[in-house]
Amino acid sequence: MASAIFTTFICRQQRFLSLTRSPVATQLWTRLASTSVQQQPQQQSQNKPTDLKQLKNLKIDYQDDIAIVQFNQENSKVNTLSKAMMDEFVPVFEQLQNDDKVKGIVVMSAKPGSFIAGADINMLESAKNRDELLKISRNGQNVMNQIEQSRKPIVAAIAGSCLGGGFEVALACHYRIAMNDKRTGFGVPEIKLGLLPGAGGTQRLAQRLSLPDALDLVLTGKEVKAKKAKSMGLVDAIVEPIGPGLQTAEEKNIDYLRQVAVQKAKELTLRKHTPKQPGLLENIKSKIMSTSYVRNYIFEQAQKKVMSQTQGLYPAPLKILDVLKQTLESGSKVGYNAEAEGFADLGSTTESKALISLFHGRNECKKNKYGKPEREVKNIAVIGSGLMGAGIAHVSIDKGYNVLLRDTTTKALSRGYSQISKGYQGYVKRKRLTNAEYDRTLANLNCQTTPEGLEKCDMVIEAVFEDLKLKQKVLAEIEQRIPEHCIFASNTSALPIHEIAANSRRPEKVIGMHYFSPVDKMELLEIVRAKKTSEDTVRAAVSVGLKQGKVVIVVGDGPGFYTTRLLMFAGSEVFRLLQEGATPKDIDKATKKFGFPVGSATLFDEVGVDVAAHIARDMHTTFGDRLADKSMPDLLQDLVSNNLLGRKSGQGLYIYQAGVKGGNREINPKFTELIKNYSLEPKEEITMENIQWRTGLRFLNEAARCLEEKIITSPTDGDIGAVFGLGFPPMKGGPFRFMDTYGVSKVVDLMNNYRSKYGDRFAPTQLLVDMAKENKKFYS
Structure with a gap:
């Protein structure tokens, strides 16, 4: 069944909300004066000195008088602000603060592609009640405030995902340097879990960004790349990578980032760091923003947009608006308290629990639970170059697959190729791809009306019209040309796979792969196994789907499947x-x-x-x-x-x-x-x-x-x-x-x-x- 009607929805759910900017309001947006948000008083910790040699989640070394703290979460591919991580970080931070030999601190990651991916969701789920959630937020705020109030300069050297709690750590540092590569991104995606940033994130974003930018970032949960973060004022400097792909290049990139950060920390130790004073224009804008009329207008427009897109069914965006409004009207002391209370309120809702459950489920369906196939799929043929066929080819050619797109006429193939090339040209326009990468990707696609090349395929994905006899005919023709190991997958939304394979001479190699339209935007892939479908065929289909970037569920055969x-x-x-x-x-x-x-x-x-x-x-x-x-x-x-x-x-x-x-x-x-x-x-x-x-x-x-x-x-x-x-x-x-x-x-x-x-x-x-x-x- 055509599923294009859900495209807007799924995309909207992933980035959640998008606020419009009226021409009148745009003229009034302003960066909030740095004096408008005051920090809560620093609280002293009672932690005992830590043996730095016994650390499991941090690495500490030194370069001259600068300490380099590397996040390195045990038994994990990414760093999170887990309890174990924080139990080490807090006392280590205090020791470095009290060590007279240390003049400055650099914080960075020991894991490629991950600065800190966010808070540990399991820690949030383990909270037994609202009071425990409130305590988690207040503790997080206290730690970030201690970082911000450090008498020694702290520089964040960021390579990889810097999201949620990780972004809050970076915002609390005195200076931020980011690697300008595809994996480095910044955002506060808590709203996707029905929450808000609970460790001072709402306050620091309000301090550093114009109100529309702050609202857009927090209400959508979207991720911004390094250059955009620099232009927004979230990052102070960026460094260019030496080269992509190679392990040695990655190591050199990280080492270069480290050296730049250490040098900046040294510079900051030699001069007293004072915040930049706002100029005349900024002061004028700040005066405009301080008027209740302007603030109310902004928040009214934002709330209308939220209600229009969510029907009021999501508590988090409304709570975020309330917290930011309290901050602007009553100052940061009220704002910090509102943030913590709001975090605790939201964490107790059924909506947040449901969204967190989906988060876990999605991650589970992004993993291969079925194992590797006996033979890796490298060459794929897609039969039918319509909307679905072209979409399947689109999500395959940039994943290392050689794709043969086949149709009966050159006119149909031309439409399919145009759909694919136009999609990738959009990536170039949005700077997700370079022109060279575009050329390399399209080189993996071969369009033809003839059957040549099918004998080299490891998988054929049929995407013709939803008609049983037509699909049976295509299968019969294809089986005359493909090698014995080749898998035949039908992109069908309702036709039973066992009926499509009724006349097949190798039904164990026939499977259903139900993609959703448009394929390049919809995440779900419903893989359908018939009774005669072999386990290895299932493993191969799942492996292909995951490599295409899909969230995969495997379902049984029958009319309409699931x-x-x-x-x-x-x-x-x-x-x-x-x-x-x-x-x-x-x-x-x-x-x-x-x-x-x-x-x-x-x-x-x-x-x-x-x-x-x-x-x-x-x-x-x-x-x-x-x-x-x-x-x-x-x-x-x-x-x-x-x-x-x-x-x-x-x-x-x-x-x-x-x-x-x-x-x-x-x-x-x-x-x-x-x-x-x-x-x-x-x-x-x-x-x-x-x-x-x-x-x-x-x-x-x-x-x-x-x-x-x-x-x-x-x-x-x-x-x-x-x-x-x-x-x-x-x-x-x-x-x-x-x-x-x-x-x-x-x-x-x-x-x-x-x-x-x-x-x-x-x-x-x-x-x-x-x-x-x-x-x-x-x-x-």
């Missing part, structure tokens, strides 16, 4: 509600208020009513009235016959006109007339809550049934698939996390209630019934 199956069961209730008199706008308003990014009525127009009709017909053959009564496939087919295909034809449930967006679209009068032919008497008043629970319960029940039938192997895979593939509200954590939070027994009671009114399609699956009786949860 994601499309859930979508169709919830969608069938949407059409039932429409038949009972609900309007498309009623449906959209209710489902968006529940947290879906796209209204469930608009969804069908975006996917294509013809696509939905095709899938509904096939799935109804298998699931019968449990999916929907016969009127739903008939209704969809009637819409297709009247050319109400959705956005692609300019009309569907809505009328699509240039310049008319979202809620301003007109409900299609043709649809309104046609739906009357399928009208049903409503059992009760159709309210927003009624719409939400009826569509939601169908979604939840089918997710549980997929787990019961082993279509999915774990609640984690189910939640990741639903959120990253279907746009299930992230703040609810996915269907399984939501049922745990709401209560499985309550969900079962609701289903039984709706079953008594609407029939057996609401009958809870046996797994839920058993769990409710035993008071069990999906996650322990």
Whole structure:
């Protein structure tokens, strides 16, 4: 099924929010005067002297009178601000402060590609209550304040990810030098976990940045690269790398960064460091910013944007606005307290717990749980150069794969090549790639209409039209030319893999790889194994998907697999509600208020009513009235016959006109007339809550049934698939996390209630019934 409707959502969830800047407000943005934020008094630690030779998470050495502290977290590829790290850092820092031989300090990382990736999430999760979260924040603030108030200059030498708590460490230092490479980036992504920066980050960003820049950084959680950070004033200097790729070059780069930082620390010891005084223009701007009218205008605009994009369902952005507003109105003493209290409040919310659960789940699905295949995939052929085929080629050619893109006509190939090249040209324009890298990447792509080269392929990914006979025909033709070890993967969203492989002479080498559109932006890859698919074939497909940068779930075979199956069961209730008199706008308003990014009525127009009709017909053959009564496939087919295909034809449930967006679209009068032919008497008043629970319960029940039938192997895979593939509200954590939070027994009671009114399609699956009786949860 076409999944492009979720693109905006997934991208928005990854960077979260994006604030608009009005022309009037832009003229008023100003850097806050450095005197507007005062630090909390330094607290003295009672830690005893530490034996520097016994350190497990830090490395300490010296160059002349400068101490170099290197973060080097034990048994980890990256550094985090874990309890073990901080238990060493705090006393070491105090010892260096009291050592008269040490005149300055450089902090850097011993791990390539990672300065400090953030706070240790496990430490946050271990907090038993709000008071413990409050203590974590206040302790973090105290440590950062001690760094900032150090009487000895502290220089941060940054190479690699500098995020969250790591960024807060860097901000507290007196000088920041960054390596200008692809891996070095700065940001405060706490909002993606339903939190805010809790170690003084909100205060220091407000101090160093203009208000719109501070809001944009904290509310989106986005990462900025070294040059951008320098232009924003977050970094004082950047150094250019000697050369990419080679280990020796990387070591030289780090050594060069270290020398520059040591030299800067020496310079700072020789002169008294005083903050730069604001000039006349800055003072004027500061006066403007200090007026309540301007501040209120800025925050009102930001809050409108937040509410528009989140429906008020995420507590974190609203709390961040409140903390920054208190800081500007009442000063840093109030601001620091508001930050700590806000961190504790947010860490106690179900929304934060759900987002943290997704974070863990996503990381789990980015790892290879299946092992290495017997033979590494190096050469890939993609059959079909349409939107999906070109997208699959796009995410493969920059990962070291040699890709053969094949189609029946040069015109089709030209469109596919244009899509790919245009995407990479965008990377060059945004300076993610150099022109030389662009040329090297496109050199990995070979477009052709002939079958030559298939005999060298390790994997063929078929991306032709969603038609069973066509896919079987392509498989039969391909199997005549590919080598015995070559894997055949079908990019299908609903057709059972065992049916595609029904006539294959080697069904163990056939697998499903369901990509989501557009492939270069959507993270999820649903890999479908049939009963005859070999374990090695699964391992190969997973390895390819992970190398392409995908979040991978492996699911069982069957109509609709997992994601499309859930979508169709919830969608069938949407059409039932429409038949009972609900309007498309009623449906959209209710489902968006529940947290879906796209209204469930608009969804069908975006996917294509013809696509939905095709899938509904096939799935109804298998699931019968449990999916929907016969009127739903008939209704969809009637819409297709009247050319109400959705956005692609300019009309569907809505009328699509240039310049008319979202809620301003007109409900299609043709649809309104046609739906009357399928009208049903409503059992009760159709309210927003009624719409939400009826569509939601169908979604939840089918997710549980997929787990019961082993279509999915774990609640984690189910939640990741639903959120990253279907746009299930992230703040609810996915269907399984939501049922745990709401209560499985309550969900079962609701289903039984709706079953008594609407029939057996609401009958809870046996797994839920058993769990409710035993008071069990999906996650322990």
